[in-house]
Amino acid sequence: MRITRFSAIFLDEAMTSPLLEIRALKRYFPVRSGLLHRITGLLRAVDGVSLEVNAGEVIGIVGESGCGKTTLGKTVQGIYRPTAGEIFLEGKPLSRLPAKDLRRLGLSLQYVHQDPLASFDPWWPMARSLDEPLRAHTDLPWSERMERVVRIVKAVGLDTEHLECFPHELSGGQLRRLTLARVLALNPRVLILDEPTASLDVSVQARILKLLSDLRSEFKLTYVFISHDLRIVRIMCDRVAVMYLGKVVEIGPTEAVLRDPRHPYTRALLAAIPRLSPGEPQDENLLEGEPPSPLFLPQGCRFSSRCPLFQEGLCNASEPALSPIGPGHEAACFRSAELSTSEETVARVGGFGLEKAEKREGSKMRIGESDAS
């Protein structure tokens, strides 16, 4: 059994306008301090993100902790009010829609929380939690609602007995499945999945990823897949957006971005992934330190304080904008052109030997095919 991509299925559905469009979205948090709780600063969690999500695709959002992935997801869903920017769903601007239409349309865009345990009322049995959206949006009698709950719970690979459990009685993997079941009850079109496999064992993670692929074809879903793990993004996503301190610094088709990363930060992220190949020299081109606080962004390029290619007078003079590199591939770096051409830069920033790795992979992957389940 394999996890494969299903985008081809939806090709006939392709529309002229993207299903979900985010334009220059910003979300700032006021920082208060002192006795009077006065606003003393603005934390720029999401600082101008534009994205287009086409029907049926899976777009990955990656970045280090605190770069604003969750804030982006919640703002797009409407949990947080945007500070600036606009969100279009099916071409309609969500902020300017009458309340009734917004309610209906908004439901087709759902966000799945990063922490599944905290996202269920601890005093409610699962049956009640899963019934909640149905109760709110349908006039069905309780018995019919329960039938639908049971159907969905089966669809995510669980049993009715799990419906009687309280959140703390369930494992992380089971809770993940139930968070999915709860939003699926609303027949959403777009799911924003916030780190859907965080803190799960590899074996459980593999099953959740498989489930996500299955659900996607069964319910014709579009995913915004938030993760901090490029390895999973490679498996799941058609396109990927790399975020750093509230901004997208590189975006493009997954293969293009991972094979030919044109932003030093993307390269650094790739270099930091531990390989499954012991004995090979580890990449020594690691980033130093941690991202600066989103309260005090560096001058010019926001990556400049950690960038190995930093150039005085260029990188700290102004902020680089996303500029096209290949088909659908954009990066926000003044020196991105050098990243592919100059051997010397590759040596300094760390290469990413995908070709070499794939040769090895051929022999390795065959073991997985004996899988009977």
Add this chain to the structure above:
Amino acid sequence: MNGRVSALQSLPGVGLAKKLLNRRMLRLFFRDKLTGLGTVLVLVTFFLAVAAPVLSPFPEDAYENVRVAERLQSPSAKHWFGTDRMGRDIFSRVLYGGRVTLFIALAVTLLSIAIGVPLGLVAGYYSGAIHEVIMRVADVFLAIPRIILALSLAAALGPNVPNVIVALSVSFWPRFTRIVEAETQSLRHELYIEASQSLGVSPVSILFRHIFVHTLPTIIVRGTLGIGFTILLAATLGFIGVGVSPPTPEWGLMIAESREYLPGTWWYALFPGLAIFLTVMGYILMGDSLRDAMDPRLRGIEG
């Protein structure tokens, strides 16, 4: 269809019940002997009040009745607690007094909860004007000491049971608003509330099905303690003379009447006083233990 699922759903309070009845909590609740004492006192006083018509030897003495021959007798086999200035049986009057007092205390507490809790929920859930208006009004009431507010109101309204209930409730509801508002404020930011919101569940449903249920333990604790303090306050009003009026058998009133005859007729003041003391202590001990059992900061210290 799964039979057990339906059984669960038909009991909406099941989560709460599970929480309230979990074993560690019961163990914490019955941690010391005082808790047992409090619970016993509450149950016994409640039973005595309910069964007063059956238990009292002279039910006709509860209100107006005069037996000149038996005035101010000390406790005896016939009159266990002695008799008062009208010759009425004090034992019967103390039992009936429990009915009056508990009725007032329960009515005041329930009325205050009914007014205070919804306001607290709304004030805590919404920020902005609604929040400000509700909380500023509550603050005004909270700024005046409860006894003074109740006293002046009772004096203004005139002495009878409904008026006492109104006076005491007016001074009590803001306390529920305050604690429920504070708790709602913090619950509002829980992820599961956020999740319900993003599923398009209506605020009313979120407030009552999630938040209200989670504030119930606090409300129960405050309510239990509140019953105790309200009894004391009601007795105080009766004693001062702005509470219920004679011949209602109210404990505070009875003590007030006895003042002229002290210290000779010690039983006249002692037994109503003892009744107040034991009942108030019962509710306060029980409320304290409930708080220990439900306060998450205390939970887990043992066992």
Add this chain to the structure above:
Amino acid sequence: MNRTAEESHLLRIKNLALEFHTERGVVQALDGVNLAVAKGEVLGLVGESGCGKTVTGRSVLGLIPCPPGRIVRGEIWLDQENLMTLSQENLRSRVRGSRITLVPQDTLGPLNPVHTVGTQMGDILKYKGRSRNGRPNRPGSDHQEILDLLRAVHLPDPDKILAKYPAELSGGQRQRILIAMAFLPRPELIIADEPTTALDVTVQAQILKIFRDLVARDGCSVLFITHDMGVVAAICDRVSVMYAGQIAETAPVRKLFESPRHPYTVKLLDSVPSPEKKEISQIPGTVPTLININKGCRFYDRCPQRLDRCRDHKPGLTQADEDHAVFCHLFG
């Protein structure tokens, strides 16, 4: 493994079995665990959540709460000393925190919130001393040593960091401090319990590099607990794969990745995502609860290559190679 090779091992855990007596029943958390860490070696202990990695590490330190825990059988040797025969008092004064140190998983818990980092690091040197003699004990040398270590774990401005309280530091910074604290008394053995699990890949890569450098500098041994095969590949010399309280397979890290023997190891490696892979496979079934576990092989229910005898007979330890031990009937 011959006699002399075994003697050369710093830490030897032999046939360790541990139970927890809980309300739900007896949890057989460890069952016949054998481990050996040579001097200067990094041994990885890898396995899924709940398979007993943490309790193995804590057993070595004598930190299993009893009750509910009970060590049923087994021996734990540190060099020439049987740790199981030592009293708690002796363990505390002579072993824990001086000869063996721990890098815990949780970064906030182990640090005292009311003391500065500097005070807490100073205390280690004051109370735990050093396990190796021959180092000067001049006043001021302590401070210098702490500063050197903080620089070694790549904390900029060590002086400023020392004056801070734990809550003022980020998760990555606290993890670096905890690593520095573990290396500070120059222990013979460090038990690192998932030191990088809570961190970003970028920070994880830095921390692993720091760890490698410090181990090379001090020549100490490490029992490195993790659930990430990528981390194992990056830092370990040898690795033991754990499943449901037992060691499934032990081998030098390269051998394990290139020719895994135990069916569980094979499946586990296939389910690990890596930048090289476009697909991953799943292991059917779930990890069993360790209560009333079947008496045969614990992987029986999920094993794609199971034999009849696997159900009722516990597999024995088989040497697939001189340095490659497998706990499976397929090789017995």
